[in-house]
Amino acid sequence: MDFQLTADQRALRDGTRELLAGRFGRERLRAAVEEPALDRALWRELGAAGFFALRLPEADGGVGLGLPEAVLVFEEAGRALLPGPLVACQLLAGAVDGVAAGEKIVGLCEAERDPVLWEHPAECDELILVEEGAGRGGAGPGGGLRGAHGRTGGAYRSAQDRVVCAPFASIDPLTPLARVMDLPRAAPLALDAPRLRREAALLTAAQQLGSAARTVEMAVGHAREREQFGVPIGSFQAVKHLCAQMLVRAEIARSAVYVASVTECVLDVAAAKLLADEAAVGNARDCLQVHGGMGFTWEADVHLHLKRAWLRAERWGVAREAEELLAAGLID
Amino acid sequence: MDLTYTPEEEDFRARLRAWLGEVLPRLPAKPAATDWPGRRAYDTAWQRMLYDAGYAGLHWPRDAGGQGATPTQHLIFLEETERAGAPYVGANFVGLLHAGPTLAVEGSAAQRVRWLPPILRGDEIWCQGFSEPDAGSDLAALRTRAVRDGDSYVVSGSKIWTSHAEVADWCELLVRTDPAAPRHRGISWLAMPMDAPGVTVRPLRTLAGSAEFAEMFLDEVRVPVGNRVGAENDGWRVTMVTLSFERGTAFVGEVVACRRVLGALARAARANGRWDDAVLRRRLGRLHAELAALWRLIQWNVSEATGAPPGAGRRGNGGGVPGAGGSVFKLRYSHVRQELYDTAAEVLGAGALDADHEWIADRLSSLSYTIAAGTSQIQRNIVAERILGLPKGR
Numbered sequence: 001m002d003f004q005l006t007a008d009q010r011a012l013r014d015g016t017r018e019l020l021a022g023r024f025g026r027e028r029l030r031a032a033v034e035e036p037a038l039d040r041a042l043w044r045e046l047g048a049a050g051f052f053a054l055r056l057p058e059a060d061g062g063v064g065l066g067l068p069e070a071v072l073v074f075e076e077a078g079r080a081l082l083p084g085p086l087v088a089c090q091l092l093a094g095a096v097d098g099v100a101a102g103e104k105i106v107g108l109c110e111a112e113r114d115p116v117l118w119e120h121p122a123e124c125d126e127l128i129l130v131e132e133g134a135g136r137g138g139a140g141p142g143g144g145l146r147g148a149h150g151r152t153g154g155a156y157r158s159a160q161d162r163v164v165c166a167p168f169a170s171i172d173p174l175t176p177l178a179r180v181m182d183l184p185r186a187a188p189l190a191l192d193a194p195r196l197r198r199e200a201a202l203l204t205a206a207q208q209l210g211s212a213a214r215t216v217e218m219a220v221g222h223a224r225e226r227e228q229f230g231v232p233i234g235s236f237q238a239v240k241h242l243c244a245q246m247l248v249r250a251e252i253a254r255s256a257v258y259v260a261s262v263t264e265c266v267l268d269v270a271a272a273k274l275l276a277d278e279a280a281v282g283n284a285r286d287c288l289q290v291h292g293g294m295g296f297t298w299e300a301d302v303h304l305h306l307k308r309a310w311l312r313a314e315r316w317g318v319a320r321e322a323e324e325l326l327a328a329g330l331i332d
Numbered sequence: 333m334d335l336t337y338t339p340e341e342e343d344f345r346a347r348l349r350a351w352l353g354e355v356l357p358r359l360p361a362k363p364a365a366t367d368w369p370g371r372r373a374y375d376t377a378w379q380r381m382l383y384d385a386g387y388a389g390l391h392w393p394r395d396a397g398g399q400g401a402t403p404t405q406h407l408i409f410l411e412e413t414e415r416a417g418a419p420y421v422g423a424n425f426v427g428l429l430h431a432g433p434t435l436a437v438e439g440s441a442a443q444r445v446r447w448l449p450p451i452l453r454g455d456e457i458w459c460q461g462f463s464e465p466d467a468g469s470d471l472a473a474l475r476t477r478a479v480r481d482g483d484s485y486v487v488s489g490s491k492i493w494t495s496h497a498e499v500a501d502w503c504e505l506l507v508r509t510d511p512a513a514p515r516h517r518g519i520s521w522l523a524m525p526m527d528a529p530g531v532t533v534r535p536l537r538t539l540a541g542s543a544e545f546a547e548m549f550l551d552e553v554r555v556p557v558g559n560r561v562g563a564e565n566d567g568w569r570v571t572m573v574t575l576s577f578e579r580g581t582a583f584v585g586e587v588v589a590c591r592r593v594l595g596a597l598a599r600a601a602r603a604n605g606r607w608d609d610a611v612l613r614r615r616l617g618r619l620h621a622e623l624a625a626l627w628r629l630i631q632w633n634v635s636e637a638t639g640a641p642p643g644a645g646r647r648g649n650g651g652g653v654p655g656a657g658g659s660v661f662k663l664r665y666s667h668v669r670q671e672l673y674d675t676a677a678e679v680l681g682a683g684a685l686d687a688d689h690e691w692i693a694d695r696l697s698s699l700s701y702t703i704a705a706g707t708s709q710i711q712r713n714i715v716a717e718r719i720l721g722l723p724k725g726r
């Protein structure tokens with residue numbers, strides 16, 4: 001057993017970080033806040049770099065890597081606050097033509113969530129509905145992750161022009177949202193729905209982890225620079241302790257997320273999502289506090305991390321569901 | 333990232349499991365928590381059994397009397413012994429978990445030969461004489477003095493909160509050997525025999541009702557110079573090694589034990605109807621996630637402390653000595669442990685008022701976890717300054 005990243009994995013992580021820094025740096029991020037339309041050229045570039053085809057077999061033109069590698073890449077996407085239905089496109093890369101190459105953008109819609117959210121409604125070329133099997137549906141306790149647990153459920157394509165949706169003001173300026181009012185199921189997709197949910201939860205958790213790690217850096221960077229009372233605020237223990245707790249949250253989440261990417265076990269995924277949600281939301285809040293008044297402004301990026309963290313925490317298994325699942329897992 | 337076990341490791345696990353299945357049912361009953369001599373006898377007898385079966389000092393180097401096993405085998409050992417409900421290290425805690433490892437890294441060849449085998453055999457018990465009445469969190473403020481006199485140091489001063497002092501044979505003792513030097517520079521690390529003339533131990537009663545730690549008064553105690561580990565006045569560096577073992581690895585086995593308790597809590601809650609309370613259920617579920625992640629964090633720390641070339645990892649330093657990442661673990665673990673036993677009290681309801689109940693006794697002792705081995709506040713300072721690089725200050 002060796003629970004460290006391999007040299008290849010480190011190289012993949014560093015390469016992804018560089019790619020995103022070059023193509024989605026601070027300026028591009030702030031431009032996207034003003035104009036959240038997805039950058040199709042960037043999407044194709046991500047496709048060409050293998051972002052979506054990462055896990056497709058090499059014989060099918062993919063990169064042939066596994067879930068641990070996808071998690072590292074998504075962690076970087078989370079750090080960079082890269083917007084768009086990234087999880088959906090990664091999961092549907094082999095199932096819907098054009099997605100792997102970044103030519104086509106697809107969204108995933110969770111049938112049991114209320115409201116049924118849809119990221120970037122105006123820009124997805126297609127919407128795929130994932131639902132649980134008969135008898136387990138509904139938004140009741142355990143809906144999201146129990147779907148990951150269950151053996152049934154299905155995914156359906158939809159005719160884009162027949163989807164009825166009601167856009168609303170999204171809390172995350174980088175992620176337009178809509179409530180889906182009617183989504184007629186068209187052709188079923190041959191996908192393993194429980195697995196798809198599990199992987200969606202894990203990739204979402206990986207993004208949360210990246211965001212949590214990034215806000216630690218932002219807080220620490222600010223605490224070193226900003227002076228009050230004639231010294232850097234980072235020399236005040238109250239500030240130090242906030243930063244230390246942020247690191248602890250991120251590291252605990254990292255252990256949980258990485259391990260779930262290897263075991264793919266339902267309970268590990270639930271724990272990973274739970275702890276990563278907590279790390280992303282908690283760290284963004286503390287980062288905001290460390291930034292003081294500046295943290296409350298639109299200009300600082302902190303709120304973007306917090307809002308995206310809230311959004312991700314609502315998708316693919318919320319805390320209550322994960323906790324219930326993990327509690328049930330204690331009695332077997 | 334590779335979480336699979338080799339056939340040798342699986343084989344090791346199977347043999348260990350079989351051995352535990354054979355010996356555990358034959359163990360005598362555990363002595364009462366307040367019976368320290370009885371507990372010493374019990375704990376050291378168990379250590380002797382481990383030694384005779386080849387399971388003592390598994391991951392210690394062979395030249396330190398260990399088995400030279402891989403860190404993974406050691407983790408398997410912890411998992412299996414805890415899962416089987418084997419006795420805890422108890423009175424052997426200091427020797428096995430931080431004095432011994434420090435001696436293995438910092439001791440001379442002669443010192444390793446003198447002290448390590450008896451620790452592994454359960455023949456000798458160690459205690460830790462670091463804290464003083466006026467030097468707890470601020471350990472470098474310690475004042476106990478050691479004055480060189482020929483081949484000996486003459487030690488005078490006092491120590492406090494010395495766990496197991498009453499039953500210990502040896503003490504890892506911090507003394508000031510150069511009062512004129514800057515505070516971190518004039519300290520030395522000594523192995524002091526507890527039966528030396530001039531050592532007085534006065535037990536202190538803990539809030540749990542037992543006397544597991546003590547005050548220690550040192551009145552011109554002679555300690556041979558050959559008992560000094562590391563160079564004279566270089567004791568602070570050796571101390572950092574000791575503390576990194578204490579914070580980084582000493583509580584590792586307990587995480588598995590906590591998971592066992594958590595499972596028992598869930599079953600008890602199911603049996604007494606409290607399981608129907610969604611708030612309680614969710615707390616149990618969250619603890620499940622926390623303890624699982626803590627165990628994975630340990631695996632990660634161990635992989636990095638032992639395998640990674642220096643600088644390659646996040647936290648480890650490659651030399652087999654845990655890095656400051658141990659503070660990350662210790663911080664979260666000590667709070668999770670308290671949360672676990674608070675939850676136990678919730679499961680028990682009025683039964684939580686019974687101080688003799690195993691979970692409630694553990695609830696009381698869990699209160700020390702955010703204090704002993706460096707308080708949570710001190711751990712946060714370490715994480716902020718040593719890992720995150722924030723400036724020192726107030």
Ligand SMILES: Cc1cc2nc3c(=O)[nH]c(=O)nc-3n(C[C@H](O)[C@H](O)[C@H](O)COP(=O)(O)OP(=O)(O)OC[C@H]3O[C@@H](n4cnc5c(N)ncnc54)[C@H](O)[C@@H]3O)c2cc1C
Nearest residue numbers: 460461462463468469493494495700703704705706707709
């Ligand atoms: C059960 C138990 C067993 C122990 N066993 C041993 C042993 O075997 N050997 C041994 O040497 N010691 C032992 N200790 C002592 C332990 O290491 C000390 O209690 C601990 O380091 C705290 O020191 P203190 O008790 O002097 O508290 P203090 O240092 O006086 O701390 C009091 C409070 O002030 C806070 N504080 C202090 N300094 C700072 C700071 N810079 N920033 C923020 N907050 C601060 C602390 O966090 C704490 O909340 C044991 C303690 C316990 C509880």
